[in-house]
Amino acid sequence: MIERRPTRQIHVGSVPVGGGAQVTVQSMTTTKTADVDGTLAQVYALTGAGADIVRITCNDVDAAQGLAEIVPRSPVPIVADVHFQYKLALAALEAGVHALRLNPGNIRNEAHIKEVARAAGERGVPIRIGVNGGSLDKDLLAKYGSAVPAALVESAETEIHYLEDVGFYDIKISVKHSHVPSMVESYRLLSQRVEYPLHLGVTEAGPPPGGLIKSVAGIATLLLEGIGDTIRFSLTADPVEEAKAGRQLLEYLGLRERAGLDLIACPSCGRAEVDVIEVVKEAQRRLEEADLPIQVAVMGCVVNGPGEAREADIGIAAGRGKGHLFIKGNVVRVVPEAEMVDALLDEARKLVEEGVEARLAAADGVAEQLAAEAAEEILQIQGDVNHTEERRARVAEVAKSSP
Ligand code: SF4
16 A cells, blocks of 8 residues: 655646545647647547546647637646746636646746736636756756756745745646656655645656656656656657556556546537536446446537547437437437437447447448538537637737737
């Protein structure tokens, strides 16, 4: 049994981090954030693979505007990754993100950092101080000669003081290094000095298998010492592999339960055509009874549901009084809404027995067309129900405001 180091608890959206909460898995999208549908599809894929929290880059105004659309449609909390431009951190907050990651090595102006902390504090949004051996503050590099553990920890502590100065304590910290012994030493040192929760990772670990081995070596060593509250594998690979590996590591160390049925669901938004929570409850109860080893998605609308959850084995999306059953993103059957959970169970059983190819071959030939018509009808009736343009304009205004 691993005895975990006590830390403060923060909340990234609905997910607790630290303070005895289960260790969580994070990953990061590789899409352009401005590509809202592509990014959401990856967020869903990462969630299905075991990610509890997903980080998305916020590297320009288009990305910040993309976040405004992604956040309300994401099944898990979203962290905006911000470098260099503090205005983009403010814009990401305006976009509604659940947490920020700031790199103290490249956002160095104390007044700017404090302005971001105040804005985050007003919204109850935590900040990760994300120190990275490869992008360490240049003054610290000059002082220490290289990115040694003491330099990484000093960078984190300077940033902590800036945040605490304005009464901000919703903090988690990472001190990542690509050299495993330096990474382990940095976290050990930091954990003796702060009570904030720690986000573990070996940065720029590279492609598997080397990247996996480095990540496991660093992260597992610390977790076994009770250090670490949330983890990320930084692999040069499909991020789904990162999420899977992170999840597996926690299961192997006995820090997470083994996953059975994998049910993912959209959080519901202005487009929802059905009470997603009720449908999910019923689907979960019946799927657990059936004990089917598959990933199932329950989505509130057919406009975006099949695309967002296209990595799921099977899913259902509501629209215009109908349930649209999809397999790997392809709509295969349309049924009355009252029968959607029955149909989901029926198709899920057949999918497990017959496989994806056979069930796609058995698809109702008009289902895709019916789904497209329902989506079009919803778009015409609802219009911009998520106030997308208004939110994008506000985000751009914050990002571009002077100075
Ligand atoms: S209701 Fe539709 S657009 Fe909204 S989160 Fe669910 S699937 Fe996505």
